[in-house]
Amino acid sequence: MKIEKNIFNKNRELIAKILQESMKVPYYKKLYEKNSIDINKIKTYEDFKKFPFTTKKNCQMNISEFVSETIFNEGFDLSIYENIKDPKEKMKYTRKYKLMLYRTSGSTGMPLSIFKNFKDINKSFFLLNMYRKKIWPDIFEHPYIWIWGVNPFISKTAFGNEESFLQIDKYGYVHYLCNYNMEVFDKLLKFIVSNKIKWMVGGSSILAYFGEYIVKYANKLNLDIRYIECHSEHLFDWQKDNIEQAFGIVPRSIYASNEIQFMGATCEMGNMHIFDRNVFVELIKTSKGSYEVVATTLTHDNMPLIRYKTGDCANWLQKDCQCGLKSPAINLKQYRVNDLIKGKDGMFCENWIITDSVYFMKRENILDFGQYQVIQESIDKFIYIIRAENISQNKVEKAKLFLEDYFLNIFGYKVDIDIEIVKDIISNDSTSGKFKYFISKVK
């Protein structure tokens, strides 16, 4: 409370500015009217606390309600967007208005899509880049690579060719890992060495698995990696160890989400410092006694989120961090609570495999549904629990075949799929009280 008050006072102007921008967003305009909130009268943190929270459910209800009028005034039309079937054409249309559609896994088991504006994205990147420069002043003069786990459909949709290493600027490359195996990692390692890559960015589990491969099977003599950044997931200690062992440096963990973007980063002491000019963070006590991260985006003029409940849990670090950074730090307690997928040979994979499978089932019109949960019963058996009404057996069979083929493509071996259709809401996890869209029972 005291910490929030201090941050509020420090960034009062930025907060006031984003509140002004939020007046152009239909959802907030209506919300303020309904609750008789006059944003011009918000002077203190006490005033600010009168704003109702925004939940993921609010955002799921209507995507266009959260887009600023400025975007629509420029001619963007949601109905035109929705009627475009070809994914490439869809992307072209959004890019014309400098927009990008982000899909999130949706921690309530309901996928969430939101638009972002290029200018807002760049503003959010600014603080992350400052952080990188603080750690290594010359960082932007060295080649780097982003390594992302995506499925082959996404890779093809985005780039439409077989080339898996894409140059994005003078020094940067993107690599889409469509499956996890020795051959793929071998190719990646060779690319990193021959292009003299000095820093890497990627999902925690992919980087950890790549690190394990290097330690076990590869000759790393020519590797010279100076900086590693883990995104998308919580960085577990064992993953940190794998990465450190392989590359000889401690990886940094970035706290981010698709809705909010870059929220913080770990310092050399391992504490997560908040990018307080990107996001105003409040920790709000939940009914279970823990503290939930509630975020107000400060750089997203075209799609601001005010007091957005992230579902992540954290505590403030009460004393000043020894690293010397001035921004407040948190201990993240719960962050992306879902399990990792376990594959053969001790392999761990990120959850994109699950969320993408759901996305493609919907996009290809194979099966449409609301809430879902996937359980990995064993290495080669997955159960999809799907909440829907009136689905024919024929559609279920079609979905089963689609999923079997989908997993075969990614893993290189066959898995069994069961689909259970349910009518009731799928409940939260009994221990954490949170919803898990993916549960692994494999030990």
Ligand SMILES: [Zn+2]
């Ligand atoms: Zn620190």
